[in-house]
Amino acid sequence: MPETKQKKPAAPKKPAATAESKLAKLGLRTDMDLVLHLPMRYEDETEVLTIREACMRGGEVSQVEGVVTSNEIAYKPRRQLLVHIADETGDIQLRFMNFYGSQVKQLAEGTRVRARGEVRHGFFGAEMVHPAYKIVNEGAPLPTSLTPVYPSGEGLSQLVLRRAIADAMKRVDWTDTLPPEVLKTMRLHPLETAVRTLHYPPPQIDENALIDRTHPAWTRVKFDELLAQQLSLKRAQRARRAKGAAKLGKVGTLSSAFEASLPFKLTKAQQRVLKEIREDIKQPYPMQRLLQGDVGSGKTIVAALSAAQAIDSGYQAALMAPTEILADQHFRKIAAWLEPLGVKVAWLTGSLKKKEKEAAYALVESGAAQLVIGTHAIIQDTVQFAKLGLVIVDEQHRFGVGQRLTLRNKGNGDNVPHQLMMSATPIPRTLAMTYYADLEVSVIDELPPGRTPIVTAVVDQNRRDEVIARVHAAALEGRQAYWVCPLIEESEALQLQTATETYETLAAALPDLRVGLVHGRLKPAEKAEVMDAFAAGDIHVLVATTVIEVGVDVPNSSLMVIEHAERFGLSQLHQLRGRVGRGSAASVCLLLYQSPLGPVAKQRLMTMRETTDGFEIARRDLEIRGPGEFLGSRQSGQAMLRFADLETDGWLVDQARDVAHALLHEATPANKATVEAHLERWLGGREEFLKV
Template identity: 80%
Template sequence: MPPSTIKALPKSNESKLAKLGLRTDMDLVLHLPMRYEDETQVVTIREACLRGGHVSQVEGVVTKNEISFKPRKQLIVTIADETGELNLRFMNYYGSQVRQLAEGVRVRARAELKHGFFGAEMVHPGYKVIIEGAPLPSELTPVYPSGVGLSQAILRREIAAAMKRIDWHDTLPLALRAQMQLVDFEPAVRLLHYPPQEIDEGALADRSHPAWTRMKFDELLAQQLSLKRAQRARRAKGAPLLRAVGALSEAFLEILPFQLTGAQARVLKEIRADLRNPYPMQRLLQGDVGSGKTIVAALAAAQAIDSGYQAALMAPTEILADQHFRKIAGWLEPLGVKVAWLTGSLKKKAKIEATALVESGAAQLVIGTHALIQDSVNFAKLGLVIVDEQHRFGVGQRLTLRNKGSNGKTPHQLMMSATPIPRTLAMTYYADLEVSVIDELPPGRSPIVTRAIDQNRRDEVIERVHAAALEGRQVYWVCPLIEESEALQLQTATDTHATLAEALPDLQVGLVHGRMKAAEKQEVMDAFTANEVQVLVATTVIEVGVDVPNASLMVIEHAERFGLSQLHQLRGRVGRGSAASVCLLLYQSPLGGIAKQRLMTMRETTDGFEIARRDLEIRGPGEFLGARQSGEAMLRFADLENDGWLVDQAREVAQSLLENPHAANAAIVEAHLARWLGGKEDFLKV
């Protein structure tokens, strides 16, 4: 890429622009408008009044300028033309504005016109002081995403200057542009920054205009090239050969009290094939809540141990890590496997002992939390890394564990997620990974009935909880906050615990939340598992991993405050036994539009993939990706719901460019990545 394209910005406003990720000229040029304002025409004040409720641009002379103190301090400027007069009202203003909008000054103002108590007015309009006869713009005015201290005027000036400095050469060859029916890069960018007055504003607003299509394709192509190139770079690394499916794996399958489902058997076959390769596996194992991912992960660990290597399983919370430890150690330790437990809450002596087992190789499987990635933890012969709920870990954390291999070998990596990822999202953000899907639940799982109930019926819900407990069933009651927040007015876990303990004196009511010490949390969870506690009041620490088959009723307090995938994860804590299970979503009315959509979705389906698809529609991709993005948006322009067809095309072009690595293609790849990603490529690679 020619140096001018990635030239650093001038010092003025540099730090403010950097906060928006604008560090080079090309960053500025690709900082495209989020919307436009039409300042190409002026209407009279009378016309604007007749159109009341619409955005209009008027022009007039200031006839009055006063600071009013009723009902609060504000600046009111009256302007007039030959057809009438209009108030411009500013609740927040600077002294310079008072002087700027002095009587006799000619002003153009643009905003929605409203009819207030004192007549026609515009509140906080955009305005310009002009001379009589000043020409109107011939293009729509761009409005850019901005930040503190960065006015639209500054952004427009910096972008215009950057557009004079960059190299405009097109990174895509003419033949490819013709084949894909793409407009050229420079005219597309210039049109988006300065759209002509006669443009189709609808196509501009919904980003279906050919200029937007070019930007989306370029962005998707850069992402696909980067991820696929990262995948190739990984495949160039050496990895342990985990070829043996031996005595341990066979004995493990024999002692299981159930048969693997068809989906479990299929994904296990895919993983076993990967582990036999001389390059590192990078596979995402996704499946709905309760689909049996843990058993597949344990069988993958058994293959590593059969092959003479260690395996490590890292989970984001101690509750989840403990669930894995108890379950997997219960399977493997009777077969002679030493399973070590390593978390931050271990006493010093226990931690030293566990670390020694890992370092000597005596521990064949290590299960724990972030403690696994501490510098003091060294593996004798690490062959397989399993990361559960991988989106909860940062890029650096996952990379640190993978770097604990030995003899220059990179361990194989299996990442698990109980948040099913829609196909388009997986293709786009996980193009560098192989994806395995467990798409069926084990037999015998009871269906979960979901109901949404207004908070006003809370007493009825408590009666239902009491009845379920008297029948021998257990209950989760989930609250979103630990301590009171006046702004949100949410019921707290501690208050709810006290209320339920008083309302249900014949039952044991437990409490677990994130601020308790690990040992305290574990003591409560053990009591709940043993049915010594019938009702467990909890925050979202029980969202994943908790497995108590006797729990068949869940109440989620202020369900309207949770995201869809979180509601689905929480609901998955019940329905694990044979009893019919119920999830009650307590909500505070009135409900907003998005909250209604979420609760309706939860009532209509228990299919995690359908829920994930709807969640993507409602909230966008961020929730599914977690720390993978490392703070930088990977897609700014393409919309996965509407632009799936472009994802497919960008993927094919990326594959073609990388599979035919002659000099011309290599130059195209380098130029395109430099333009679109610059130095931001690394965070895509983990």
């Protein structure tokens, strides 16, 4: 008897996502989450115009009401639904390019419709394209406030969001978390009044102030958000100070001999910053200091002098850099300074051979290596320090939160190492006050003497031959040049191909010069070989990807060409430009661009041409790109400020900082309760993300 084929059981259908799960995807899990999910814009549905009035106002968004007189699906020039509605003054066409079968039935002849959209005058008369609409009964009441439009997610309608928020508003505890004296001094609205105004603004409200977020209701919400952030960061700072740290109080023979051996004198800014760090690491609680300074301001020597104090005090120091090229630059420079003075400096990166790694591990664990320099290989579990007292993290925004925490946890017992974080991307004041409120900030705001200003020119790609001639002329004068290839984020392989092609083109165009190539795919030994040859002057032109962005210091290089400069961010362009201008020769940076330029790219290139001041560039970068560029992965897992804008609300940051300080400084039971309630309302379980 033939076998009958068994039918495979149908795969079980996935349960449809509930409204709760859709809300949870947006991070809306509690009533307070919903209440603080504020509108991104508003629609005015408080007024209905006659169709004739709306048509006379052509080009404006208007709301009309009428009865459907015809409904048809047309196929020219493409499939579309055409619906005509009329009132006693005239008629108008509603046109839908994308529609469902249910809409055709819903908008049947005789149905009363209220539609809102921009009125256009086309070949077939007045029309609205894809208007918002609802089916209504004759005499249906109009809303009495502006209609909020909320940030939403897939499958989550505005109607569902509005209902969920309205329900949450009835259940939530509206007790104000701000002390009455703060409300009075700052003339702030009560929170409930402010939030209700933003969800249900009355028709007579100043709509412009609502949209540009300058209305007093917005001010209250922004202040509360900033205060929560300040309280959380400052409380984290206090918690860190409660932990123990080694007192690195000895500025001894090594520090003195090191400073005396330097062939240059520290600038006043370097001396000031070094004094701040030295005072910090003498304390019995861990230093958490951010050292920022423009490209070439001399942060490395300050870091090395800080490490010398740790070594003088009988402890080890570690310096971690994000790339092998940068770590290698630090190692060569600092080892040349300290090893002649009897300091053992260990080198540790992922590319070391097994035997070399094991030898380095043994030096670190025994304490024979007083200073360890390397990449994230330093934080591997296999690396055990004998007595780690100071951790230095260069280009700190390029490391993840977890990586920096792991290095900090390499201390012994209850002692946490002091931590110095360095950044060559100057951070605007408001950003530092907001996102780095838990750190002490030191700024080297002075360049060493003898540096020549860099002239920056913006050049169209069509003049590429002239640029090659400029490179040739510089080489004949005994100078060296960088040629940086375009950033191609979507494909590392394509970026490598571009770099290789550029190298071949330049080698062919400049047969009497030595052209070198360095990129991220080269083995560390090959990279080091090329960089050594360039530093020694054996290579005239170095073709490179952005691996040379930081740390490369060749004083004889005086010309930088950045190809497709419009693809780079401002801080990257500034970092790349900082590779030249390190000697006494006049230096030039040429920004090659492909026209036409978009408005943002044009703004960036104009900024680079106008100023070499890193802090001014950082300020403009904040305007263009927002805070993410500066923070890197510091805020990993935690959203940026949702309501406050650091460019326009800097004055509120100052106020929030002062109120946070007062609440934490005077630790009365009432103040403690206020702090807890405010943080619970605004951060809930997310406070942990701010503590690193």
